[in-house]
Amino acid sequence: MRERVFDLLLWLLLCVPVLLRSDPNDGGSWTQVAVGLVVLAGCVAVSRRWPLVPLAVTVAASLPATLELFTPSYSLALVAFGYLAGRRQEHTRAALWLFGAIAATGLVLTAVTHTSFGQWFTLLLALALAVVAPWLIGRYVRQYDRLVRSGWELADRMEREQAAVADRERLRERSRIAGDMHDSLGHDLALIAIRAGALEVSPDLGPDQQRAAGELRRAAADATARLRDIIGVLREDDAAAPTSPPGETVEELTARARASGLAVTLDPTPVPTLPGMSGLALHRVVQEGLTNAAKHAPGSAVSVTVAQDSTDVRVRVISGPGTVEGRRGGAPAPGSGLVGLGERVRLAGGTLTHRATEDGGFALTAALPRHPPAPAPPAAPTSARELDRARREVRKGLARAIWIPLALLAALALLMAGVALWTQSRSYLEPADYDRIRVGQTLTEIDEAAEDWPDHPLDGPPQVVPAEPPGMDECRYYRSTLLAAIPVYRLCFVDGHLADKAEVP
Template identity: 40%
Template structure:
């Protein structure tokens, strides 16, 4: 995960690394492949057209793309301007504005969105569109060129750019989220580790209290036997040595636990304080759960204790764990649900002890105390897991439940079994941050795409209507040949298109027509992006008086019979 964080460095680092990236063999291969694809599209396009010019239509674009593709890593805006210049070659063609380098413009616009952060994108796109509009105005082409300029060229720039921006924003947010999640998880692990160490120190103290007490009894018993008159001298010597060894073991145990207690006392008082700790010296306690509950009742807490089942005496560690579960649960109930009723249930059976502490919801108006650390349950869970038990703490239907299940006898773990500490699942903060990053990236992309998507939708609808109009006014050459000057319109009802062509060029309208005749125009080809010949039919009333073929090139007119 650290490598992923490193990959998501700031924009400044990306820009600094761009110079070295150009020389990278992998990136060089990528640029060569992209250049080959974009140039190959041009080769395929012009290979089907006999009017293609090798220097202008193939060699010049290949050279421009060879500069634009690798240059887009450092100057993505300039690369878009160069690709738009190739698209201007199509606008300079009187036959059709379309050319294959619209694909290059779209690809380089997408790379502009992904690779740039401070480039004046509006300036780049505005310069491209202004140059295209000026070129159309200077060349005085028809509606097809204008439609191509104001719809397809902007769409080829804006939509890929938005996609590139979304890609970049998503990577930045995800990398930032991973970095934040990593920092938070390291902090949480540190806090949880401190809680576990404190709890282990308490466990060690409990071990000292129980084991030290038992060792002291052994030493006392050995001392009593040493004074027995029935023992021989050697036996008294052995018992004296045994008593001395036990006394030394107690001293060593006390010294070791003393060091641990000094570490525990160094913790902040707010985290080490226990609301229900007994007043025994040194923090040790031999009081029972009944005594703990009694002290809570004396403090004004409504608490009920219920014991169920019978079993052998619990080991000191398990008995202490039961005590700590009740103690921590009472502390949390007083802190977070003051005034609530608490019920403690301790059930024995089948070699296990279950402790359930349930508190009801606090009464209305009761104010909870401020949180003082929030890691008591973490330490308690560590204690229970070390003994081979389980702990669950969660809200219930009418309050909060803490349920611990402990074995009556602590057994060492068998080889191959999981350790006492539960393996951490996938961190919750990582999942939440990743989910939030995806939601924010989607929302930003939706907001950034709303206006262009609306414009694109209107443009597509307009293009569909225009395409329908242009395709509905096509008069096939075979049908045109059937028309005879002097015939009446009713004879050709099944031949003539549903509607005439409404956008003839100015030079077509300027062609002379018979006096008093009403002329209609029809396209000769369904190709929407080609400047095709136009048929003109002139009617005097319902009779055809002239039929002409008007070329797409200005100044060329092929007049039909009867003109």
Template identity: 40%
Template sequence: MAVAVSLPFWLTTLALMRKEPGGPGSWILVGDPLVALGCFTVLLWRRRWPLAVALAVTMASTASALATGAALMALCSVGTRRRPVEIGAVVLAYVTASQIAVKVYPVQGSADAMVWVQVMVPALTAGIAVAVGVAIGARRVEMRSLRERAESAEREQSARAAQARALERNRIAREMHDVLAHRISLVAMQAGALDHRGDLSADENRVLVRGIAEGAHQALEELREVLGVLRADHGRPEPPQPSLDRIPDLVADARASNLDVRLSDAVTGTPPDGVGRTCYRIVQEALTNAAKHAPGAVVRITLDGAAGGTLDIGVHNGPALLRFARPPASGFGLLGLGERITLAGGELDHRPTPAGGYVLTARLPWPDSPAHSHEKST
């Protein structure tokens, strides 16, 4: 582009000098192109040292009409930086160089031209070059800003995706713990009883063995359901989650595994799905811990609550009556349970009792349903 801009200036100067008595000298035919070639070569470093290259090329253009395009390109490059002091210095050097160039290439009528014309024409061409450079610089800044915003949005999207994956992993881990820990604990308790109780009859032994087999089978089925949810497409609905109405089945399973569980249910009405599901998981985790750490103990479960108030859960077990190897504890059961209850806006408390047992209490908010509120208002 610099060569294309320079050629008209050089050809015009050459044509004007042919009309002079001495004709064009050897300088414009040989020296001028050589100087221009040096200027074009120096332009390769204009991005690294824009101001120095612009000043050097501008001053060299006084001795070369063919280097005019190089000077304008250097001026445009400085304009992209949008620094007024640098732009002013190069424009002043360009206008000054143009006045010196008139002395280097004296043509007929150039001395008689008005001074303001000799100044305004170079200033106008320099202004056009600067305007183009400033526009290019503004466009680069805008593109850089858009690119940074796009990269920032991509990073935020990646962070949100990573957070969503972490939350989903935590949810899956809680579900798998809740599903498997309870079943495996009951199976371990039955196996321990079978190993340490030598006074059991053949029928009692068969009942325990059958319970172990059924518990293992149920654990595998529930694990298969969880894995099926993981592998399912997003459009496939998840299987229904257990709620408050499934607690009697949970108690029945525990009793079938020789766990002495006594349930007292004074709940009035049906809580929302989230509250009922959290209540189910609380009772499930409490029974799991009782089976692990207090085999043979009596476990008392109390449920109480109504809409517009709270749902209170209490699980109390006495000290262990049977002694056998305990299954390994993960240490995350109560921690995950605390997270569930916190997310539900409730409170959790658990502690050992002086008699060697353990008590777990929880309170979940039970918001009043719109239908219930309407009934009370009428």
């Protein structure tokens, strides 16, 4: 509704000059008024869908009235439709082609009607001021509105993102806690099961104590399985792998497992120290290998071997088949622990492999870089990229709003200079031809006597020249030099015959 009201008011405003300047009192007719009102109504109606069409129609209606383009009836329409074209048109190429076509059409009409090139220069000036300048203002307003709209959209999006930041932080903390429970508590529960298994077969305990130890071992194993199934791999990609206890070394980890009853050997001692994520990944590989051995092959011997070279550190955890009755030996299925461990090693820049050994055991191998890769810089937020893109578009629009009129003015100045030189050359009279002219000759005889008679005389006498001889019907002035404005040749005629010739300063 608002758009229709705006279009109606625009049409009424543009009709005022037509009603005032195209009626019979100003040399027009009511037919011209009616046609103008209908044409303007059609232009306003299509201006939103095809912004350049009303501008082209208005120019077509103005050129028949005057080649100078600027008419009292449609001058306001030119300015309005030029602004709306820049405001509503998405691309600029079609508008530039239209401006070029208007200038070319004016030049053709000037040549066909044999009028002065001064009118064409006036057309170019009217085109620049009444059409191109409002169009550039419309382009600037469009780019500015786009920047403002993008800013509000980004502000709204940032508010929604800020509302989601708290939720993400809570989920991340929960994920970290879940990862700590899965990695650390699972390992501790496995060691508890080993201790209970050792008590279950101890000859120093009675049947009731051995049965209670077996129930404790089974309960620990079941708790470990439920912990793995419920939590899964929930740790964030960039979260540090937890150690239990915090800051525990590989030597301390194997010693604690050995104290719990697991037959563990470590070679060499001490283990090489790795920085950052590689060191945490090394600890996690050994921890996961010991956990798998305690759960899937209790009672088997476990060997931890660490080898290093100039670039990598390779750690291998090999466990044999289980020896405790009722427990399943062999390779564990690739569950959440191995999946999470593989992701941890990958983030540290290494590789992880696991396989079953020939004797029914399990081998876990990891290769870790001594110098982990630097973390990739965080990508710029989408909102920041879009704001930067919107700013670049506005800067481009402002640049076009500056260099386009400057280029047009420079081209117009060069064109005017070229046409001025061409006009001067067409009104130049060779001194030799001037000497051949005799008083009493007609124009036809003068043209035959001269080798290169100029096509056009000057439009009028130069400023501050001597008075013309009395009694002359017509005096014509020609340039005596191409570049200088004075002196000039003056030829005066009476009854079509040359009556006086002179070189006037």
